[in-house]
Amino acid sequence: MTTDALASDKATRIHITRLHRWTDKLITFRTTRPAGYEFTPGQYARLGLHNGGVMIWRAYSLTSAPNEEELEFYGIIVEGGQFTSMLDRLKQGDELWLDRQVFGFMTPGRFDDGEDLWMLATGTGIGPFISILRDEQAWQRWRRMVLVHGVRHLHELAYADELKTLQASHAGIQGMAALTLLQAVSRDDPGQCLQGRITTLLASGALEHSAAMPLTVEQSRIMLCGNPAMIEETRKMLHERGMRPVRRMNPGQFVTENYW
Ligand SMILES: Cc1cc2nc3c(=O)[nH]c(=O)nc-3n(C[C@H](O)[C@H](O)[C@H](O)COP(=O)(O)OP(=O)(O)OC[C@H]3O[C@@H](n4cnc5c(N)ncnc54)[C@H](O)[C@@H]3O)c2cc1C
Numbered sequence: 516m517t518t519d520a521l522a523s524d525k526a527t528r529i530h531i532t533r534l535h536r537w538t539d540k541l542i543t544f545r546t547t548r549p550a551g552y553e554f555t556p557g558q559y560a561r562l563g564l565h566n567g568g569v570m571i572w573r574a575y576s577l578t579s580a581p582n583e584e585e586l587e588f589y590g591i592i593v594e595g596g597q598f599t600s601m602l603d604r605l606k607q608g609d610e611l612w613l614d615r616q617v618f619g620f621m622t623p624g625r626f627d628d629g630e631d632l633w634m635l636a637t638g639t640g641i642g643p644f645i646s647i648l649r650d651e652q653a654w655q656r657w658r659r660m661v662l663v664h665g666v667r668h669l670h671e672l673a674y675a676d677e678l679k680t681l682q683a684s685h686a687g688i689q690g691m692a693a694l695t696l697l698q699a700v701s702r703d704d705p706g707q708c709l710q711g712r713i714t715t716l717l718a719s720g721a722l723e724h725s726a727a728m729p730l731t732v733e734q735s736r737i738m739l740c741g742n743p744a745m746i747e748e749t750r751k752m753l754h755e756r757g758m759r760p761v762r763r764m765n766p767g768q769f770v771t772e773n774y775w
């Protein structure tokens with residue numbers, strides 16, 4: 516299919532408006548937002564880049580709030596990765612393609628009940644939770660929210676300052692959730708952060724202890740995003756606690772999104 520045919524039908528051109536490098540491998544990029552492109556926090560877009568004559572498509576969670584003028588994404592540059600090697604070379608003004616359709620079901624609206632929202636992310640899996648927390652809806656819906664970000668190294672704790680600002684600006688306001696931020700670092704001296712993998716910290720009770728809040732079938736609703744092995748191991752632990760994934764006709768306690 517020619518790019519002109521793509522432009523009129525399945526996909527549309529967008530342009531990079533801003534790039535921020537957190538590390539040499541971690542990048543936040545903002546793009547223009549096509550008219551009529553609507554999404555719910557937690558959903559993802561499909562982005563396309565030309566490689567010779569072929570268009571390469573990859574999924575990217577939206578980190579921007581649904582009411583922002585631009586779209587934002589947070590990504591890692593994978594060594595030798597087909598898409599991200601090209602992404603690494605992009606600069607302000609460069610063109611990408613955006614599938615007109617929005618994807619994904621890992622949204623807080625999947626939960627019919629529960630009072631406490633737990634968001635567990637490894638690495639770039641924090642992306643959808645940034646969008647969720649930039650939107651006022653989640654703050655009004657939940658009594659408490661806990662965001663756990665697990666990374667290898669301290670310098671990979673992207674968005675930490677903005678998250679603290681969001682936490683402070685909602686603190687103590689009637690009708691707004693209280694947000695607990697937990698950071699776990701697996702390969703550095705953790706300093707003020709938790710030490711180790713999210714799964715280890717869940718199994719030991721350290722996450723619940725640090726959040727001063729138990730994970731219960733009645734009250735807790737959990738979103739898991741990022742490394743598929745983390746999600747699989749956590750899923751098993753939640754099963755052992757009597758929790759089940761949300762299905763179309765069946766309410767449950769957790770929803771997941773594997774990044775690879
Ligand atoms: C629903 C969904 C949402 C996604 N959202 C994001 C996002 O918001 N940000 C993002 O960076 N990626 C995201 N991804 C992954 C992304 O689509 C690509 O896989 C990634 O950009 C690498 O593409 P690539 O062609 O360079 O390498 P690929 O050939 O696609 O991947 C090569 C290998 O890199 C590793 N890898 C891929 N993605 C990641 C990652 N995010 N973190 C750590 N290791 C990874 C895996 O080991 C994978 O097998 C998402 C994937 C899915 C399915």
Ligand SMILES: NC(=O)c1ccc[n+]([C@@H]2O[C@H](COP(=O)([O-])OP(=O)(O)OC[C@H]3O[C@@H](n4cnc5c(N)ncnc54)[C@H](OP(=O)(O)O)[C@@H]3O)[C@@H](O)[C@H]2O)c1
Nearest residue numbers: 593637638639665666667701702712713714742744745748
């Ligand atoms: N980040 C880097 O410095 C670096 C360096 C070289 C290559 N890469 C490439 O970058 C990608 C990795 O990126 P990333 O560091 O963002 O993601 P990642 O490998 O998923 O690591 C993020 C966090 O998830 C943890 N984790 C991994 N497997 C887990 C499991 N089964 N259960 C629970 N937690 C688990 C990691 O702990 P552990 O530390 O214990 O694994 C780490 O704390 C890979 O493609 C890799 O090849 C990254």
